Amino acid sequence: MDRIQRNMSLTGEPPKTLNTTQKIATLWGMIGLAILLLAGFNLDFPNKGIWLVVSLLSITGGIILFAKGAYGNELEGIKNHGVWFKSVSSRGFWGWISGIALTGFYVILYFYAEFLGLNANGENTGVIALFDPLSRILSGNPASQWFVYGTLYTIAIFAFGIKFIWKYRHNRYERIRTMSVMFFQTAFAFLIPEFMARLNASEAYNLPYYDLKSVWPLNYYLFDSYSLDGLLSSGNLGLYMLIFGVASIFIITPILTFKYGKRWYCSWVCGCGGLAETAGDPFRHLSDKSTFAWKVERWVIHSVLVFALVMTTALVSTYLGNDPNAYWLTKDVFLIGVGVFLTLLFAAIWFFKRDALKKDARYGAISYFVIIIALLGIHYGSGNDNIFLFEASTLRQWYGFLIGAIFSGVIGTGFYPIFGSRVWCRFGCPMAAILGIQQRLFSRFRITTNGGQCISCGNCSTYCEMGIDVRAYAQKGENIVRASCVGCGICSAVCPRGVLKLENGPMDDRIDANQVLLGNDVDLMTLVNKK
Amino acid sequence: MEHIVIIGNGISGVTAARHIRKLSDKRITIISAETDYFFSRTALMYIYMGHMKYEHTKPYEDWFWKKNSIELKRGFVKEVKHSEKKLLFSDGDILSYDKLILAVGSKSNKFGWPGQDLDGVQGLYSFQDLQNLEHNAPNNKICRRAVIVGGGLIGIELAEMLHTRGIPVTFLVRESSFWNGVLPSGESEMINRHIKNHHIDLRLGVNLKEILADENGKARAVVVAETGEEIPCQLVGLTAGVTPNIDFLKDSGIELGRGIKVNRFLETNVPDVYAIGDCAEQHQAIGNRRPIEAVWYTGRMMGETVAQTLCGNRIEYNPGHWFNSAKFFDIEYQTYGWVNSDNRKPDYEEHFHWLHPDDTKCITVATHRDNGTFLGINTFGIRMRHEVFDKWLTEERSTDYVIEHLRKANFDPEFYKTFEKDIISAYSNQTVNA
Numbered sequence: 016m017d018r019i020q021r022n023m024s025l026t027g028e029p030p031k032t033l034n035t036t037q038k039i040a041t042l043w044g045m046i047g048l049a050i051l052l053l054a055g056f057n058l059d060f061p062n063k064g065i066w067l068v069v070s071l072l073s074i075t076g077g078i079i080l081f082a083k084g085a086y087g088n089e090l091e092g093i094k095n096h097g098v099w100f101k102s103v104s105s106r107g108f109w110g111w112i113s114g115i116a117l118t119g120f121y122v123i124l125y126f127y128a129e130f131l132g133l134n135a136n137g138e139n140t141g142v143i144a145l146f147d148p149l150s151r152i153l154s155g156n157p158a159s160q161w162f163v164y165g166t167l168y169t170i171a172i173f174a175f176g177i178k179f180i181w182k183y184r185h186n187r188y189e190r191i192r193t194m195s196v197m198f199f200q201t202a203f204a205f206l207i208p209e210f211m212a213r214l215n216a217s218e219a220y221n222l223p224y225y226d227l228k229s230v231w232p233l234n235y236y237l238f239d240s241y242s243l244d245g246l247l248s249s250g251n252l253g254l255y256m257l258i259f260g261v262a263s264i265f266i267i268t269p270i271l272t273f274k275y276g277k278r279w280y281c282s283w284v285c286g287c288g289g290l291a292e293t294a295g296d297p298f299r300h301l302s303d304k305s306t307f308a309w310k311v312e313r314w315v316i317h318s319v320l321v322f323a324l325v326m327t328t329a330l331v332s333t334y335l336g337n338d339p340n341a342y343w344l345t346k347d348v349f350l351i352g353v354g355v356f357l358t359l360l361f362a363a364i365w366f367f368k369r370d371a372l373k374k375d376a377r378y379g380a381i382s383y384f385v386i387i388i389a390l391l392g393i394h395y396g397s398g399n400d401n402i403f404l405f406e407a408s409t410l411r412q413w414y415g416f417l418i419g420a421i422f423s424g425v426i427g428t429g430f431y432p433i434f435g436s437r438v439w440c441r442f443g444c445p446m447a448a449i450l451g452i453q454q455r456l457f458s459r460f461r462i463t464t465n466g467g468q469c470i471s472c473g474n475c476s477t478y479c480e481m482g483i484d485v486r487a488y489a490q491k492g493e494n495i496v497r498a499s500c501v502g503c504g505i506c507s508a509v510c511p512r513g514v515l516k517l518e519n520g521p522m523d524d525r526i527d528a529n530q531v532l533l534g535n536d537v538d539l540m541t542l543v544n545k546k
Numbered sequence: 547m548e549h550i551v552i553i554g555n556g557i558s559g560v561t562a563a564r565h566i567r568k569l570s571d572k573r574i575t576i577i578s579a580e581t582d583y584f585f586s587r588t589a590l591m592y593i594y595m596g597h598m599k600y601e602h603t604k605p606y607e608d609w610f611w612k613k614n615s616i617e618l619k620r621g622f623v624k625e626v627k628h629s630e631k632k633l634l635f636s637d638g639d640i641l642s643y644d645k646l647i648l649a650v651g652s653k654s655n656k657f658g659w660p661g662q663d664l665d666g667v668q669g670l671y672s673f674q675d676l677q678n679l680e681h682n683a684p685n686n687k688i689c690r691r692a693v694i695v696g697g698g699l700i701g702i703e704l705a706e707m708l709h710t711r712g713i714p715v716t717f718l719v720r721e722s723s724f725w726n727g728v729l730p731s732g733e734s735e736m737i738n739r740h741i742k743n744h745h746i747d748l749r750l751g752v753n754l755k756e757i758l759a760d761e762n763g764k765a766r767a768v769v770v771a772e773t774g775e776e777i778p779c780q781l782v783g784l785t786a787g788v789t790p791n792i793d794f795l796k797d798s799g800i801e802l803g804r805g806i807k808v809n810r811f812l813e814t815n816v817p818d819v820y821a822i823g824d825c826a827e828q829h830q831a832i833g834n835r836r837p838i839e840a841v842w843y844t845g846r847m848m849g850e851t852v853a854q855t856l857c858g859n860r861i862e863y864n865p866g867h868w869f870n871s872a873k874f875f876d877i878e879y880q881t882y883g884w885v886n887s888d889n890r891k892p893d894y895e896e897h898f899h900w901l902h903p904d905d906t907k908c909i910t911v912a913t914h915r916d917n918g919t920f921l922g923i924n925t926f927g928i929r930m931r932h933e934v935f936d937k938w939l940t941e942e943r944s945t946d947y948v949i950e951h952l953r954k955a956n957f958d959p960e961f962y963k964t965f966e967k968d969i970i971s972a973y974s975n976q977t978v979n980a
Binding site for chain 2 (some may be wrong): 029030083090091092093096097098099100185186187191231303305306345376463465466467468470471472473474476477486490504507508509511512513516517518526534535537538539542543
């Protein structure tokens, strides 16, 4: 870059500059944040309800006005101008500052909620107290740090969702998908659990917080003893909810994933996905596309899945106990059931889909299968009550700390501006791992490559939040069938030549690895495709 | 072991290298004066616009070449000595080859305009051109206006690029309507309007007379031939097409025309020397194609073909049905088969044109007047399936059939509005009228 003189001015030039609307919007949003911050520093606002409304409206309004400034005067189309010039979206100064701020927020949220003003034995103070009025309206209870977080989370998905819709307003798939995540977050993750908490005012109910769309193993606390106790002591409703939770895993999820791929969940319903797709959208291109990262991804995410599986099995079996009179399902029956189920599943995949597994997938599958079965065997052989060598509660604690808090929260969201928006979904989420295995092996979903039209430009790979090197497939004329693809549709949107289309179709020839690069002589392609 | 040397690390040369590697264990060396690694030339615009960085435009990670034992050499070949099978480099290096593939690409056309070599005047083809652009037009303070000369695919890309940096652009197009040597008038006019909607100062039917210099030898203005108007500017983009980059072969004994003359086997007149991609010129044009095809896709096809030949299976370059694509600001364009512009259209070619009221989508279908056979389609703002049109062209379907089954060819994302109904009704109305 010998002849290029880098501009050192702080304001920058187009497309980096903020226009007047965007500056006003930023100021407005910051005022909203400042109110929260002041409350956090224990400034005691009178009329908390009003200040809360002012704050939340300012944040929402600021974001929406910012979007208007960014996209309102542009013709519709892909406008990623300056994404790699702007400091916040290219791991520059502001990128690091926001990463550190977000990470700090998550550390406080998970481990030092008292700094937010949480007071279990009395009146809340600080920022949590500011949210008390809203919490009382919804659930009748004072706020907790999780209510504060849930409210801000929902606002982020809502306001950044509008920004996203504005940005991709020419793309109906993106519009509808974003409205879907906005709806599921607001209704299922936020409002319904708050309203359900009102039922607990009556003696007959003891419902735990339960976001119905959050499926095990993402929702790893579903099988905690307090959660099971709560559901089982809340009449038919509680029982139905538990049945729904189990059905989600074994019936609903496999059917929908077979028909539509994992996108029905990961980019249409899920809250983590929802935040990544909306607030995380400005950072989607920061994901690592190297084959090395892909290798790490496969080992890490499936290890988390095994961890979740072992932890939950231990937890449930401990809960059940050995007394057939307490539960018809005893610990032994349950453990044998798990063993049989996993063996059958493993055998089925091995029998039908072995050819689809690469070498390391086979090693991984075999070794994890052996480990799990061995753990079950050790348990029976030793008669030790500590299932899987550790106490179930210890496993649960470690899982909650390492995976639930550190991985999905602090790293997963806090590092958006550094690693991209889907770090958790890609490397950590055990639910995504299950859906991914199914999507890779038993699903109608694929991204179709349009004949020979690819020009290898790299927009698809760059803007893939899951770090899939989409171009590597597209330039070969091969359809993309990858476990990690969440079906966000952005590769197709940013493609300048109309090469990619997400679709559901027959399983036969889904990958179509020997696709004729059309436009070539047929005889030549026979030769080219010869192995 | 036979040593195959490829000059040029663009799509043609790299495709040839990859396929030779698939078919053999010959020693392969790729030479480039441009960059260390293969990158997608078509993506240069996205680097300037900030959509991507240079490394994102590399289709293969850097370890790929070593792993596949494809040697890369950075250097500029100044002479091919085919009698000794040697290449001489500008830095004095010498490299021997057994087989040589010339995949040297193009350079921007310059038609002898006064001032065309001034500082601040450039084309847009190579990585160095991109660096020059970053130097000449980093922002709208240093470059307060740019003038682009030549209304083709690169010209409109350059206009889009400069527009993202807030640089006002005057776009001088020789033709009476944008790219109407290729596009039928309905499409060309729609793109005219789209260009203007992006606030580009589009001037149709005008030529460049000369480029004026300031006291430092930098371009300061252009003069329009027709009006004599002087347009002050700090950047002049010359985008009036490209021409094979073959100056270094002038005295090599390799037969040259506008490009490197090759037969259908992509062989030059010199044994063991082949030419592929932008720089190759067929003795006889193939079908409706031009003798020189400076297109990504044809470069790729020639690379695959020559690899077969070099690995013992001598076959002709025999491209299938024509296809191409581009993007004009926000409007995607695809073409399958042949749809000729108004002035190139043979007598037998009839057009059906449909334009969406929002003025960003249209299609043109070409039909053989005598038998109603479908000849080709241009589609703007609606994605179509390559595979389906390729099949229909092979089956020599009628246009009636194509229009009726157009839904099958739609490749737009899910949930998109479809327009087949409108198109079918427009089509049947015009048939009734005719």
